[in-house]
Amino acid sequence: MSRIATPLVIGLLLIASDRQAASAQHDDHEPRTPPPAGAASTPPSEEPDHSAHGEPARELPPFIAPVTDADRNAAFPDVEGHTVHDETVHHFVLLDQLEWQSVEGGSLNVDSKAWVGGDRDRLWFRFEGEAADGETGHAEAHVLFGRHASRWWDVVGGVRQDVGAGPSRTWLAFGVQGLAPYWFDVEATAYIGESGRSHLRIETEYELLLTNRLIVQPLVEVEIYGKSDPERGIGAGLSSAEAGLRLRFEVRREFAPYLGITWKRTFFGTADSARASGEGTRTASFTTGVRVWF
Numbered sequence: 001m002s003r004i005a006t007p008l009v010i011g012l013l014l015i016a017s018d019r020q021a022a023s024a025q026h027d028d029h030e031p032r033t034p035p036p037a038g039a040a041s042t043p044p045s046e047e048p049d050h051s052a053h054g055e056p057a058r059e060l061p062p063f064i065a066p067v068t069d070a071d072r073n074a075a076f077p078d079v080e081g082h083t084v085h086d087e088t089v090h091h092f093v094l095l096d097q098l099e100w101q102s103v104e105g106g107s108l109n110v111d112s113k114a115w116v117g118g119d120r121d122r123l124w125f126r127f128e129g130e131a132a133d134g135e136t137g138h139a140e141a142h143v144l145f146g147r148h149a150s151r152w153w154d155v156v157g158g159v160r161q162d163v164g165a166g167p168s169r170t171w172l173a174f175g176v177q178g179l180a181p182y183w184f185d186v187e188a189t190a191y192i193g194e195s196g197r198s199h200l201r202i203e204t205e206y207e208l209l210l211t212n213r214l215i216v217q218p219l220v221e222v223e224i225y226g227k228s229d230p231e232r233g234i235g236a237g238l239s240s241a242e243a244g245l246r247l248r249f250e251v252r253r254e255f256a257p258y259l260g261i262t263w264k265r266t267f268f269g270t271a272d273s274a275r276a277s278g279e280g281t282r283t284a285s286f287t288t289g290v291r292v293w294f
Helices: 002-029 069-075 268-276
Strands: 090-101 107-117 121-132 135-148 153-164 169-180 184-193 198-205 214-225 237-249 255-266 282-293
Touching (some): 107 135, 121 153, 135 169, 214 255, 237 268, 237 282
Antiparallel strands (some): 090 107, 121 135, 135 153, 169 184, 184 198, 198 214, 214 237, 255 282
């Protein structure tokens, strides 16, 4: 009998212990009743929190001045919301490349662009050219109207004028420009000229930040002509390809000197014209210049 009673008593004791523990846990989760009206609202070991009544929890050191209404107004001024697609006229001028190249005894190259207008419609100006020995080798100027077509792209159209070596040429221009995926700046422009001439230029560049001030800028440009122009030394088909790598240091965002190297190659009829005039079809040159915008 004792062998049976002993396990039974132990089991009853364990069941009673579990019920007591569950009851205590239940009591811990029950909402506490508020103290009587005359009782203290906080335990004696804790100080009451006066922050809800606008009183500081602790006194500031004497060397810290108290915050005034003027300080609050200066930190949180009333500002108006940004006006989307407003009618204000803005402008921007960029001398992307103002540089000297070591090719053929040295030449001065300029590549710039500017715009004036609003958020959606702008008038664009592009100019690029080169000069050596005090003479203009080749220069071209664009006047284009640009329309914002999507979040990252503009559609442009206008005219281009070529001057310098050979006879002047006038072109109608239309194309797109903007920011491609992975942050590539792209300009793709097609041209139609006199006597059925056509020209396509694609240019892309990228800015790789080594630091906040030190930036590497690779650039690739390809030109294709639909018809030969012997008077300007241009052949049909793939005319030329140019690649450059420039390392600039931004003294300020608006002013950045740079060093770099460029490679250029001509193809097919353009290469034949270069050989006939004693020029090379492949050139590599050291370059130094400055990038400025305002």
